[in-house]
Amino acid sequence: MFRLFDIALQWNGFPIRKARQELLKIIAQTPQEHEQFIERKKREIVQYHLENNTFYNELVGTKNYKNWDDLPILTKQNLQKPLQERLSSGYTLKNCYTNKTSGSSGTPFIFAKDNYSHALTWASNMYRFGWYGIDFNTSYQARFYGIPMDFIGNKKERFKDFLSHRYRFSVFDLSDVVLESILKNFSQKKFDYINGYTSAIVLFAKFLQQKNIVLTSVCPSLKVCMVTSEMLFDDDKILLEKQLGVPIVNEYGASELDLIAFQNPEGLWQVNSETLFVEILDQNNKAVPHGQAGRVVITSLYNKAHPFIRYDIGDIGILDKKSTLQKPILQQLIGRSNDVVVLPSGKKSAGLTFYYVTKSIIEDDGNVKEFTIKQTKLDCFEIDYVSEKELVSNQIKKIEAAISLYLEPNLSITFIRKNILDRANRGKLKQFISML
Template sequence: MNRFERVLSWQGFPISAAKTKLEQIKIALKSNAQDYTETSKWSIFNYHKSHNSHYRQLLNNQPISCWEDIPIMTKQDLQVSLEQRLSKDFSAKSVYVNKTSGSSGHPFIFAKDKAAHALTWAHIISLYQQHDIDMSQSYEARFYGIPKDFISNKKERLKDVFAHRFRFDIFDLSDDKLEDFLKEFKRKPFELINGYTSSIVMFAKFLQSKQISLKAVCPSLKACITTSEMLFDSDRKLLEDVLGVTIINEYGASELDVIAFENTEGEWQINNKTLLVEVVDDHHKVLPNGEEGHLVVTSLYNKAHPFIRYKIGDVGVISKKSTAEHQILKKLTGRTNQFAILPSGKRIPALSFYYVTKSVIEDSGDVKEIKVIQETEAEFKIEYVSENELTDRQKSKITKAIETYLEPNLKVSFKKFTTLERSKSGKLKQFISKLNQHA
C-alpha cells in the first residue's frame, strides 16, 4: 500500500477491500456484463427503497414493474437536509460528505458511504494506471480551485502533499501569473497535468504566444487530464501541440464517480463498473444507442445516499458500437465555460463562482438555484431561487467572497426569482457573461 492509499485507509476508507472488489467487478463484467448490470442496479434500488425514507417519498408509492418505471431524480429532489436524505444506519459523521461544484446551477451537499468512496478511488487509480500514471508516484500539476479561508486552504494543501501534487491558483490567469506557472514547470519534475479544461487551455495559449513547448521545458511530463468542462477538437490540438504529451479527457461528477474516461484507444469509455449510464428523451424514455438525450446515472454502490436514475444535467450520445461490457460515450453537450474579465485585466474562470456560491449553500436547502451574470467588467448580478429573500448577512457574505476570489470594488446586486431562465437544451448555466470580450 502506497502513501496515498495509506492516508485513505487512515481516514476510514477501506481502499484495499475496494481494490479487491473492483477486480471482482471486472471479472463479472467480462463473464456476463448484462447480468452484472441488471443484478447491481436492482440491488441498489431495492436497498434504498427499503432503507431510505426520503427515497420512498420520491417514489410516492408508484408501481414499479420495470426499470423505466422508476422515476428520474434531479438535484432539486435532493435539496433537503442531508440528514433527511441519508439511509438508515448512516449519519453525517459516518460517511464521506462533500458539496457539488454547482456548475449546473444546482449546488447541494451529498454523501457517500466510506466503502463506496473507497471504490471510487480504486476505480480512478485503475483508470490512471492504463496510461502509465501512478497516483502515488507521478507528480501532478493540479489546475483546480482552492478555498481561500485559512483552515480549508491548509487542509487542501495538506491533501496535495499526501497526494503528491502541486496546486496552481487558477483564480488569476493574467500573463504575470502564467509566467509564474511556467517557472514552476521549469523547476519541478511534473509527470501529469490535471485540471479544468479552460484553465489549461489558457496556459497553453500563453505558451503558444511565447513559442514554448512545455515538454521541452519539463521533460518528465507524460500526460494531461482535462476535466469539468468540454474539450473541443481545436483545444485538444492546441494542447497536444503546445504541451507535447498525451491528452486524456475525463467526464465525471463529484457526487458519483468518473462517468467516462478516455482509454488508450482514444475512446471515451463509460464507467459501467460503479455506475449505470442511460440516455433518455424529454419524456424519460430510454433511447437506443446512437440517439441524443439526457444523461441519467445510477450509482451502483452508494448505500448512504441514493442516486438512482439521477439526471445529471448534460446531454449526450452513447455510441452504436457500444456493448454491455464496453460502452463508449460518443458525444457530450455541456460543461462549456467562460471567463470573467475584471477591471484590473484579470481573467477568472467561471468555475471560480463555485467557491462564491459555496458560501451560501446551506444544508437547509433554502437556496435552490443560483446564476451569476456579468453585466460589465465591474458589475455582477446574482439571480437566485429561494423560499426566502437572502438576508443582509448572506448578501454581505457573498459580496465578501467575491472580493476574496476576484478583486475588490466590484458592484454586486441580487434578485430573487421563482424560476431561472434556461438554455434551449434546458440546462441552467451558473455563469453568463454579457461582455463582448472572450478569452
C-alpha cells in the same frame, strides 16, 4: 514500496485495497457475467434504499416496483433539502463521506457516500489513470484547481495535496505574471502529469503559445494531461497537444457519483460500467437508441448512504452505436462550458472560480434553489436566484466578501430574486454567462 496515498485513504476509513480487488473482479467479467452483475446490482441498490431510506421510499411511493422503467427520475431539485433528511438508516454526517457539488448546473446541493462506495470511486480513478502509466502513489501531479482562501481551509487542502503527491496552481488568478510563475515551476519540478479545469489549462497553453514554448521542452518528465469539469473543444485540444507536448485525455465525472467517462488509449470516451449504470433517456424517460441524443441519467450501484438512482445529472449526451452494456462509449457530451472571467485589473480567472463563491451561497437548508451569475460589464455582475426566502443583508455581505476575496475588490454585484430562471433551448441552466 511506500504507498502514502493508499495509506491516507485507509487511515481515513476508505478501504481502498478491498475496493481495488472488487473493481478488478468486475473488469474481468465476461459480457454475460457483466449483464447479470448489472441487473443484480440495480435490484440490490433499489431494494436497499426502498427499505432503508425514507426520502427515496417517499419519492417512489411504494416499497415494491415491477419494472426498472417504473422508477422515478431523481432530479437535483429533489435533493434541495437538508442532507440528514436524505441519508439512509444507520448513516450520519460523521460515518460517511460528505461534500458539496460545484453548482455548475446552478442547482447546488450537499451529498453523501458511504465509505466503501467512496473507496470504489478512488479505485475507479486509479485504474483509469493507470491506462496512461500514472500511479497516484508515485506520479507527481501538476493540479490546476481552486483552493480555499481562508487560512485553515487552505492549509488542509495543501496537506491533502502533499499526501496525494501533487502541486496545486490556483485558478483564481491566471494573469500573465502568475502564468509566468507557473511556467517557472514546471522548469524546476519533475511533473509526471497535469490534471485540472479545462479553461485554466487552455489559458496556460495560450500563454505558452505567445511565448513560443512547448511545455515538455522545459519539463521533459511530463507524460500526459487530463482535463475535467468543463467542455473540451476540438480546437482547444489541438492547442493543448501542441503547446503541452503530451496526449490530452478528456475526463467526465461528477463529485456526487464517480468518473462517468474517461478517454481510453484508443481515443474513445469509455463510460464507467463498473460502479455506475448510465442511461440516455428522452423527454418521456424512455431509453433512446444508441447514436441519438438524450438526457444523461445515472445510477450509482454501490452508494448505500444516499440514493442516486436514475439521477438526471443535467447533461445531454449520445452513446456511440458501437456501445455494449460492458463497454459503453460516449460519442458526444453536449454539456456545460464555463467561460473565463475577465476583471477590470486585467486579471483572468477560470469560470469554475464561482464554485467557491457557490459555497458561500449554499446553506444546508435548501433555501437557494437555483442561481446564475452573469457578467454584464467588466466590473458588474448580476446574480439571479430562486429561493424560498429572500437573501438577507448578512448573507449578501458574505457573498460579496467571497467574490471580493476570490476575484477582486470593488466589483458591483446586483442580486435579483426570481420565480424562475431563463434556460437554454435544451432546458439547461448555465451557471456563469459572460456578456462581454
